Amino acid sequence: MTAFQRIKNIFIAFIMIIGSISIVWIPEDGIPLIVLILSMSLTLYGLKNIFYYFSMAKHMVGGRSILYTGVIIFDLGVFTLTVADNSNSFVILYMLIIHMFSGVVDILRALESKRMSSSWRFKFTSGAINIAIAIAAFVAGYLLKSLSVIVYIYSAGLIYSAISRIITAFRKTAIVYIQ
Amino acid sequence: MQIDFHYYATYCAAFLAGYSHEECMDICYSAQFVDLCTETFLSRLGAPLSAATTQLQLELADASSDIISLQNITRIWSSFHFLPGDLYAKKKGCSKRYLNKYRLICNPNGELLVNTVKRAKNNSLQAVGIAMHVLADTWAHRYFAGTPSLVINNTDRYFFELIPDGDRCFERRITFKPNPSMTDNLNESIYVNSLYQNKESSIMNLGHGRAGHLPDYSFIRYKYLPAWGDYDEIIKDNPSDYLHAFTQMIEAMKYLRGEREDFVADTYDFDAIAPYREKIEAIIKKRQLDSSRDWKAFGEKLSGCSIEFFNVNKYLKEYNMATPKEIDDTFIGRFIIAALGQKSMVTNAIYKSGNRLAGFSVDYAKKGFRGIADYRKLLDQLRRADDDSLSKN
Numbered sequence: 001m002t003a004f005q006r007i008k009n010i011f012i013a014f015i016m017i018i019g020s021i022s023i024v025w026i027p028e029d030g031i032p033l034i035v036l037i038l039s040m041s042l043t044l045y046g047l048k049n050i051f052y053y054f055s056m057a058k059h060m061v062g063g064r065s066i067l068y069t070g071v072i073i074f075d076l077g078v079f080t081l082t083v084a085d086n087s088n089s090f091v092i093l094y095m096l097i098i099h100m101f102s103g104v105v106d107i108l109r110a111l112e113s114k115r116m117s118s119s120w121r122f123k124f125t126s127g128a129i130n131i132a133i134a135i136a137a138f139v140a141g142y143l144l145k146s147l148s149v150i151v152y153i154y155s156a157g158l159i160y161s162a163i164s165r166i167i168t169a170f171r172k173t174a175i176v177y178i179q
Numbered sequence: 180m181q182i183d184f185h186y187y188a189t190y191c192a193a194f195l196a197g198y199s200h201e202e203c204m205d206i207c208y209s210a211q212f213v214d215l216c217t218e219t220f221l222s223r224l225g226a227p228l229s230a231a232t233t234q235l236q237l238e239l240a241d242a243s244s245d246i247i248s249l250q251n252i253t254r255i256w257s258s259f260h261f262l263p264g265d266l267y268a269k270k271k272g273c274s275k276r277y278l279n280k281y282r283l284i285c286n287p288n289g290e291l292l293v294n295t296v297k298r299a300k301n302n303s304l305q306a307v308g309i310a311m312h313v314l315a316d317t318w319a320h321r322y323f324a325g326t327p328s329l330v331i332n333n334t335d336r337y338f339f340e341l342i343p344d345g346d347r348c349f350e351r352r353i354t355f356k357p358n359p360s361m362t363d364n365l366n367e368s369i370y371v372n373s374l375y376q377n378k379e380s381s382i383m384n385l386g387h388g389r390a391g392h393l394p395d396y397s398f399i400r401y402k403y404l405p406a407w408g409d410y411d412e413i414i415k416d417n418p419s420d421y422l423h424a425f426t427q428m429i430e431a432m433k434y435l436r437g438e439r440e441d442f443v444a445d446t447y448d449f450d451a452i453a454p455y456r457e458k459i460e461a462i463i464k465k466r467q468l469d470s471s472r473d474w475k476a477f478g479e480k481l482s483g484c485s486i487e488f489f490n491v492n493k494y495l496k497e498y499n500m501a502t503p504k505e506i507d508d509t510f511i512g513r514f515i516i517a518a519l520g521q522k523s524m525v526t527n528a529i530y531k532s533g534n535r536l537a538g539f540s541v542d543y544a545k546k547g548f549r550g551i552a553d554y555r556k557l558l559d560q561l562r563r564a565d566d567d568s569l570s571k572n
Contacts, residue, residue: 005246052379056277059270060330060406069377109237112219168245 009169013162020158023151030151034091039080046074092141092150096134098157103130133157180319181395184421186211186489187474189311191481192425195451196432200484202304206432208489209308209514210315213259215491216518224498227553229522230515232259232309236359239382249380250538253283253326257537258525259309259518260316261285261325261386262292266532279534280331281407283324287317287423288444291528296431296442298524299517305510306517307435311428313521318424319394322405322413323387326536327380333406334389340368341400341414343464353401355391363392365466397421397463397470421463423447455481507556516560523554 019037023030049070057063080090106127114120133153140149190207198206216232234255257263264286270278292314299310324331338353354367357374364370373388387394393401394415402414426447433451434442452459455477462473478486494510506512523540530540541549548558 049377055274056280056330056379059273059277059409060333061404061408061410062333062335062406063330066329066377105237105240109240112235112237165245168247171247 006169009165013165013169016158016162016165020155020162023158024155030154031091031147034151034154035080038091038094039077041077042073042080043077046070046072046077049073089141091154092137095137095141095150095153099130099134099137103127103132103134106130180315181392181469182211182214182489183469183471183474184315184319184397184424185214185312187471187478187486188425189308189315189428190486191474191478192311192428193307193432194478194482195448196429197436197438198432200482203482204486205304205510206308206311207486208493208510209305209517210312211308211489212491212514213309213312213518216514220491221515224495224511226498226511226515227519227556229551229553230518231255232518232522239385247538249327250536252382252385253529253537254522254526256325256386257283257285257529258325258522259313261320261323262289262295262313262317262525263324263529264289264291264317264321266291266528266534277330279536280324280326280328282532282534283326283328283529283536284331284407285317285320285323285325287314287321287420287427289317290444291525292317293442293444294524294528295521296434298520300435302520303513303517305514306520307432309514309517309521310431310435314428314431315424318420318427319417320387321394321420322415323390323394325386327382327385329377329379329381329384329406331405331407332384332386332389333375334372334403335406337412338390338403339401341402343400348400350402353393355389363468365468393417396468398466418460418463422460425459425463426452507560516556519554519557523557 019033023033026033047070049066051070053063053067053070057066060066104127106123108127110120110124110127114124137150137153140146140153186207189210190203193203193206194200213232216230217235217238218228218231219235219238221228221231232255234252239252261283262285263283265284266282266289268278268282268284270281273281295310295313299306334355338355339350340353341348342351351368354369355372356369357372359371361369361371370391370393372391373383373385375389376383378384383389390403393399394417397417399417400415402412404410405413426449429448429451430439430446431442433439433448449456458477462470462477465473475486498506498509498511501509501512507516526537527540527542529537539550543558548555
């Protein structure tokens, strides 16, 4: 990892921590803020795809589909921003999918490790927690209609990602070459 | 390639190169072990994780898409399964980012292959086995890169199998299905591949995943449009490539045994297989998903000895029972050192070419030991070799 990539990781991590604290601080505005973050992410992702087409994918057989995808996602990002006032279901669904998917992958991975007599408990626990979070998001969002729980879960996820980025930024990564 | 070629065919090539049955077993075991030495396996032994030579599907699924994970993936797959053919390849009008990926495309007879074989000279049989795995894969996996890349490794609907029919052959469109629970259907040319993901660095775009297991079958011939190929069709002739891989392995192992003065790229020992060529070609061209049984029978006929079935746990006990002083001299210990050496050499070459996709490499001779602690094993080995040569003098 270059020094720039390390600094970038730390910088993004701090932004994420500040963002998550802000969301918790003003939970009544939490959902619109989350939607703002998600729509910004979609818009940036669309732009990233368009840039990816011009820098790389135009050399690829069938690469033009990347350009179309980029334009559509960019459009979707802008559209999401316009419906920010009425988007609770969107946020809850997002949380459900993300955590359920991570949980299932973690548990499958833990079972594979267990079959190979390798350490598996940590992965299993992490998978179980992710699934529990997905269930919590479903119960809180759809059944109890308690949006503050959703806001707290999202903030905790942001802080976790930020801490992972900081740890990554400080890891030793170079390979030693000995002739 | 799969166990049929990496284990049984490598045994046959080693025997034809002049190794004894016992030496052949160590070489082919090591060649096959490259496909099983994962971080999960190593963590079970408490061994250095940097020595991993492959990744399980779930390890890949679990890997995050951050730069460090991508570099780790690239180090493993480029060093052991998709050795780059030309790290200084040129392509007009493309960005540096594209070029870095393009330069990792695997191809046989590159400078890195020569270095891989030469590195195994005067080294352990485990190092010989690893080198043979890498060599063989340069033929099977050519045209794909050992790094996740949509723009290099993607394939599209233009994919046809060329099926022999007497002196001619006919074309049949290949249907790919991204369903891992399915098995390949040779009769209808329906094959499993990885799911299309439009994200450049998705693990679905690693190596030949998008072309399924086709590069791993010795019998198959097919034509397709590689993502990087500017709409030029490529005909992949596996029977020819596998025969070249086999004869190049014999040539390389004759060099490693000291029977040849030098190992030169693009050199094959067709003379060594002349008495058996028909038999070997028949095995290679036989339309089957796994040719282990045929290679095993051929190898046993060659050497007159029984080739035991591959058992991944064969050397676990020896490794677990060894004292810290003995551990590097066990079978797995020697394999680990050889794997670290190969990974370190390939990463350094990629890094020196100005490409950071495999991460950073610090040359010990110039800057001392600065990097991942696992590689200290290479330093210890160097010191032991120095001590041995001093005590001999």
